[in-house]
Amino acid sequence: MSVPYALLALLSEGPKYGLRLQTEFESRTGEVWPLNVGQVYTTLQRLERDGLVASEGDGERSRKRYAITSTGSQELAEWLRTPPELVPPPRDELVIKVLVALQIPGIDVAEILQVHRRHVIEVMQRYTHIKAEAAEDDVPLALVADAELFRLEAIVRWLDAADARLKQLPPPNAVPPADVPQEATRTMEVPQ
Amino acid sequence: MTSALELRHVSKVYGSGPTEVHALNEVDLSVERGELVAVMGPSGSGKSTLLTIAGSLEEPTSGQVLVEGTDLTDVSRSDRAKLRRRSIGYVFQDFNLLPGLTAIENVTLPLELDGTRSRPAQETGLKALEALDVAEHADRFPDELSGGERQRVAIARAIVGKRGLLLADEPTGALDSLNGEAVMRLLRAATRRGVAGVVVTHEAYLASWADRVVFLRDGFVVDQTLAPAGPESLLAAGDR
Numbered sequence: 212m213s214v215p216y217a218l219l220a221l222l223s224e225g226p227k228y229g230l231r232l233q234t235e236f237e238s239r240t241g242e243v244w245p246l247n248v249g250q251v252y253t254t255l256q257r258l259e260r261d262g263l264v265a266s267e268g269d270g271e272r273s274r275k276r277y278a279i280t281s282t283g284s285q286e287l288a289e290w291l292r293t294p295p296e297l298v299p300p301p302r303d304e305l306v307i308k309v310l311v312a313l314q315i316p317g318i319d320v321a322e323i324l325q326v327h328r329r330h331v332i333e334v335m336q337r338y339t340h341i342k343a344e345a346a347e348d349d350v351p352l353a354l355v356a357d358a359e360l361f362r363l364e365a366i367v368r369w370l371d372a373a374d375a376r377l378k379q380l381p382p383p384n385a386v387p388p389a390d391v392p393q394e395a396t397r398t399m400e401v402p403q
Numbered sequence: 404m405t406s407a408l409e410l411r412h413v414s415k416v417y418g419s420g421p422t423e424v425h426a427l428n429e430v431d432l433s434v435e436r437g438e439l440v441a442v443m444g445p446s447g448s449g450k451s452t453l454l455t456i457a458g459s460l461e462e463p464t465s466g467q468v469l470v471e472g473t474d475l476t477d478v479s480r481s482d483r484a485k486l487r488r489r490s491i492g493y494v495f496q497d498f499n500l501l502p503g504l505t506a507i508e509n510v511t512l513p514l515e516l517d518g519t520r521s522r523p524a525q526e527t528g529l530k531a532l533e534a535l536d537v538a539e540h541a542d543r544f545p546d547e548l549s550g551g552e553r554q555r556v557a558i559a560r561a562i563v564g565k566r567g568l569l570l571a572d573e574p575t576g577a578l579d580s581l582n583g584e585a586v587m588r589l590l591r592a593a594t595r596r597g598v599a600g601v602v603v604t605h606e607a608y609l610a611s612w613a614d615r616v617v618f619l620r621d622g623f624v625v626d627q628t629l630a631p632a633g634p635e636s637l638l639a640a641g642d643r
Contacts, residue, residue: 321620325618325620325625325626328618329616329618329626329627329628331607332443332607332610332611332616332628333628333629335607335608335610335611336611336613336616336628338611339611339612343588343591343612360608360611361608363607364606364607364608367607368607371445374445375445
C-alpha cells in the first residue's frame with residue numbers, strides 16, 4: 212500500500228499536522244483517492260513505531276506535529292525506485308470468463324466479449340469526463356485518470372484481439388466431439 | 404426535433420455475385436446537435452463506409468440519409484454538393500490540407516467555393532483558427548506547421564462557417580497520445596457549441612471522449628454505450 216509513502220513524501224517538505232496531511236494527500240492525488248483522517252493517524256502511528264517519522268507536541272493526536280526522520284527519507288527514496296509488482300494475479304476474472312464461455316456449446320462468445328467491451332468503455336467515459344471537466348493544468352488528476360484509462364484500454368485491446376482470434380476458428384460444427392482423448396492440461400508460467 | 408444526421412436502414416453493397424461485399428447492413432443512427440458520437444469496430448466492420456455515406460461522399464445501396472432533415476437521396480447532384488460544402492465538415496487522418504495554400508487559405512477555401520466574398524470569408528476563417536488556437540499561424544503553409552497544428556487547421560476548416568455536422572475519420576491517427584487527446588478535446592468543444600460530431604476511431608482512449616460510442620461489426624450496429632454516469636460512481640467504487 213502506498214499511503215505511508217505518500218505521507219512520507221508530504222513530510223519531506225517539512226513537519227506537518229495530521230489534518231493537513233489528509234487534505235494535501237487528497238488534493239495531490241487528483242482527489243480520486245479519498246483518505247479519512249483516522250487512516251492518516253493510524254498510518255502515522257505505525258510510521259512512528261518504525262522510526263520513519265517523529266512527532267512533537269503533547270497528548271491528543273490532532274495537536275501533534277510530525278516530521279520525517281533520516282531513516283524515513285532513505286526508506287522513501289528506496290521505495291520510489293522499487294518496481295511495483297507487475298506479474299498479474301494468477302487468475303484474471305475476465306480471462307477466465309471468456310475461457311469458460313468457449314467451452315459452452317451454443318454460446319456466442321463474440322457477444323460476451325462485446326458486453327465486456329461496452330462496460331469497460333463506459334467506465335473509461337467516466338474517467339475521461341472527469342478529465343474533461345477538470346482544469347487543463349490539473350496534472351495530478353490527469354495522471355491518475357490516464358493511469359486508469361490506459362489500464363482499461365489494455366483490456367479493450369485484449370478483447371479486440373480475442374475477438375479477432377475467435378473469428379479465425381473453424382465454425383462450431385467442425386469442432387471434434389467432446390469424448391475424443393484430450394491433451395494434457397497446459398499451464399503457463401510467467402518467468403519471474 | 405430534426406436530427407443533424409439520421410441514417411435509416413442504410414445498407415451498402417460493393418460488387419455483385421460471388422464477390423459481393425455487404426459493407427453496411429440496415430444501419431440506423433441518429434446524431435443530434437451538441438452530441439459527439441464515436442464509431443468503433445474492427446477493420447472491415449464498415450466504419451469508414453458509414454462516414455463517407457453520412458457525408459454524402461458515397462451513396463447507399465438502400466436506405467435514407469438525412470442531413471438536418473434533408474433526404475440526400477431526394478435532392479439533385481448539385482444540391483447535394485452544395486449541402487456538402489455548407490453543412491458538412493470533414494477531418495481526415497492525414498489532414499488533407501492543400502500544400503500550396505496557407506492555413507487561412509485552406510480554411511476559407513470551402514467558403515469561397517460556395518460564393519462567400521474574400522473579406523467576409525477571411526474574417527470567418529480567422530475566427531475558426533482562433534477557436535482552435537492557431538490564428539497566429541494563419542499565414543504559414545502546412546509544411547511549416549507541426550502535426551498537431553496541421554490537425555487544428557484541418558478541424559478549423561471543417562467547422563468554418565455554419566456547418567452543423569462534423570465527420571472525422573481516425574482524426575488522431577498520426578498523432579501521439581497527448582496531441583490526440585487535444586484533438587478530441589477540440590472536437591468535443593466544437594460539438595458543445597452546437598455541432599453534431601461523428602468520429603471513427605479504433606482507440607478506446609479517444610473514443611471515451613464521446614458522449615456515445617456505437618459499435619459496428621460486419622456492417623451491423625451491434626451495440627452502443629448507455630448515457631455515461633457521473634464521476635461520483637467512480638468515487639463510490641473506490642470506497643468499497
